[in-house]
Amino acid sequence: MHSPFHPGYNPMIRKLDSVFTLTDDERQALEKLPMQMQVIKPDQDIVREGDRPSRSCLLLSGFACTYKVTVQGKRQIVSFNLPGDIPDLQSLHLKVLDNSVGTMSQCSVGFITHEDLHDLCTRYPRITAALWRETLVDAAIFREWVTNVGQREGASRMAHVLCELMVRLKAVGLVEDHACDLPITQSEFADALGFTTVHVNRVLQQMRAEGLIEIQGSRLNIPDWDKLKQVGEFDPTYLHLENDQAAA
Numbered sequence: 155m156h157s158p159f160h161p162g163y164n165p166m167i168r169k170l171d172s173v174f175t176l177t178d179d180e181r182q183a184l185e186k187l188p189m190q191m192q193v194i195k196p197d198q199d200i201v202r203e204g205d206r207p208s209r210s211c212l213l214l215s216g217f218a219c220t221y222k223v224t225v226q227g228k229r230q231i232v233s234f235n236l237p238g239d240i241p242d243l244q245s246l247h248l249k250v251l252d253n254s255v256g257t258m259s260q261c262s263v264g265f266i267t268h269e270d271l272h273d274l275c276t277r278y279p280r281i282t283a284a285l286w287r288e289t290l291v292d293a294a295i296f297r298e299w300v301t302n303v304g305q306r307e308g309a310s311r312m313a314h315v316l317c318e319l320m321v322r323l324k325a326v327g328l329v330e331d332h333a334c335d336l337p338i339t340q341s342e343f344a345d346a347l348g349f350t351t352v353h354v355n356r357v358l359q360q361m362r363a364e365g366l367i368e369i370q371g372s373r374l375n376i377p378d379w380d381k382l383k384q385v386g387e388f389d390p391t392y393l394h395l396e397n398d399q400a401a402a
Contacts (some may be wrong), residue, residue: 169238
């Protein structure tokens with residue numbers, strides 16, 4: 155077991171630092187946290203609903219999603235998972251998972267045993283507070299998604315999610331001039347937004363025509379950030395970022 159990070163970039167530290175200011179000692183402890191690396195192909199489950207895991211997964215690179223499946227087999231994506239996220243952190247205290255986490259692109263994942271996480275939290279109470287704060291931010295994101303899917307329509311619903319992704323990716327250093335890689339398919343957007351795939355395509359075409367977004371392959375560029383925020387009724391307060399510049 156080993157830590158996979160190269161000097162100067164650690165997505166977990168970048169993520170936690172965006173919502174909770176860490177000390178140098180705490181950063182070093184996180185860098186030394188043992189984990190088992192695994193590369194997982196797209197469209198694969200990392201953990202499944204009903205699992206009783208003895209470890210949690212840290213997303214090191216790539217895009218994943220948390221989702222539920224109905225009895226009829228319909229999938230509802232309830233959040234997008236980005237580098238630095240620990241999407242099954244609740245398994246540290248809840249024995250049975252009530253959702254699944256799957257990859258949307260090829261992902262590098264670091265598995266951290268619950269024993270090592272408990273030991274880290276015992277030795278560094280402020281890291282415990284940082285992880286607790288992260289779970290509270292996750293809950294705030296869930297509330298915002300319920301509001302977005304339940305009350306916004308069309309371009310506004312899509313714009314809100316794109317704004318959120320841009321801000322969260324910027325917080326972990328993966329955005330340059332309001333442009334980022336976004337390997338999310340129209341089908342995956344449909345499962346997240348409650349649209350059909352045809353409607354997702356129609357909405358994206360409309361947003362392109364209005365100059366709100368530019369997409370080349372999996373690369374997203376936002377020419378007018380303020381305009382997209384206005385269309386999406388996007389206020390980044392619910393992300394509770396320590397550094398306000400990440401939301402600019």
